[in-house]
Amino acid sequence: MPITQSVIIADSxxxxxxxLQNIVxxxxxxxxxxxxxxIAERAQFQYDQADIYIINTSRxxxxxxxLAMNVSSSKRVLAIANTSEVAGIKKLWKHGIQSxxxxxCSEQEISQAIEHLANKENFYCNTILDLIxxxxxxxxRFGLTKREYEILLLITKGKSSxxxxxxxxxxxxxxxxxxxxxxxxxxxxxxxxxxxxxLDNNI
Numbered sequence: 001m002p003i004t005q006s007v008i009i010a011d012s013x014x015x016x017x018x019x020l021q022n023i024v025x026x027x028x029x030x031x032x033x034x035x036x037x038x039i040a041e042r043a044q045f046q047y048d049q050a051d052i053y054i055i056n057t058s059r060x061x062x063x064x065x066x067l068a069m070n071v072s073s074s075k076r077v078l079a080i081a082n083t084s085e086v087a088g089i090k091k092l093w094k095h096g097i098q099s100x101x102x103x104x105c106s107e108q109e110i111s112q113a114i115e116h117l118a119n120k121e122n123f124y125c126n127t128i129l130d131l132i133x134x135x136x137x138x139x140x141r142f143g144l145t146k147r148e149y150e151i152l153l154l155i156t157k158g159k160s161s162x163x164x165x166x167x168x169x170x171x172x173x174x175x176x177x178x179x180x181x182x183x184x185x186x187x188x189x190x191x192x193x194x195x196x197x198x199l200d201n202n203i
Contacts, residue, residue, distance in 0.1 A: 004029060005118050008049060010036045010067065011056035016080070016103065020054055023111055029118060051076065052117050057092070058082035058103040069095045076117045080110075086131055093132055094143070099123040142201075143185050151178045155191070156198040 007024050009032065011017040017037055024032045033050055053071045057064040057079050065088050068079045078099040081089045092100055099113045099122060109125050116123035124132075141149055147168075154164045161175045168175070179191075188194050197203075 004031050005051040006031050006033045006049070007052045007054060007114075008032075008034045008036065009054045009056075010064065011054075011080075012037055012060050012064075013056065013058075016056055016058075019107070020056070020110070023107060023114065024054070027111070027114070030114070048074070052078065052114065054078045054080070054114070056080040056103070057088060058085070061085050061088050065091060068092060068097060072097050076120070078110075078113050078117055078123075080105075081128070083127060083131065089128060089131055093128075100128045101125040102127045144182060148178050148182050148185070151175065152182055152194075152198070153203065155179070155182075155194065156203050 007030050009017060009020050009024070011020060014037070017035060021032060021035060024030050030052070053068075053075055055064055055068045055071070055077060057068055058081055061082065065079075068077050069092070071077050072095065076098050078101070079092050079097045080101055080103055081092060083089075083102050083104065089100065099117050101110055101113050101123075102125060104127070105113075105125050113123040113125070144152065150168070151164055154167065159167070161172050161179065164170070165172045165175045183189065183191075183194060186194070186197055188197055
């Protein structure tokens with residue numbers, strides 16, 4: 001017999017809240033234990049009350065995006081984002097939010113996202129994936145500059161600082177400075193951790 005998973009919804013919009021409540025209550029594997037519409041209540045928000053948190057960040061974006069990121073550090077989160085808030089979507093993505101859909105997604109897509117979360121799987125709707133891909137073509141990954149990311153790619157190929165300096169026509173000192181900045185930005189302490197990071201992120 002499947003284990004019922006508890007759900008909390010945080011949404012300041014009445015209509016979308018009703019829609020989310022219907023999706024959750026119509027799924028026998030889920031139990032809705034709380035719906036929060038007053039965002040001021042987030043000061044008393046308990047992060048250990050539910051298995052899954054559905055947070056609509058498309059309105060009151062700054063506060064709810066922060067809430068989604070805080071909750072996701074220990075719980076599974078489905079964030080519903082506004083497509084016009086690309087910076088907010090990128091922030092959610094970089095923070096590792098497990099599932100992201102848009103406020104234009106169908107009931108079926110949102111249901112799929114919740115089911116994936118229930119199975120401890122990530123889910124991103126096609127619109128979110130398109131936005132991220134489009135953004136990544138013009139922006140470096142992981143908060144690195146284009147030059148830093150270029151050097152990171154060469155490091156993962158086993159290139160030494162000397163090799164990189166010759167290939168990119170940079171001084172060894174400049175390459176080493178970039179390497180230090182890469183470690184700092186990625187919050188890593190050693191070249192070994194950098195290689196593990198690269199493997200984990202399919203670089």
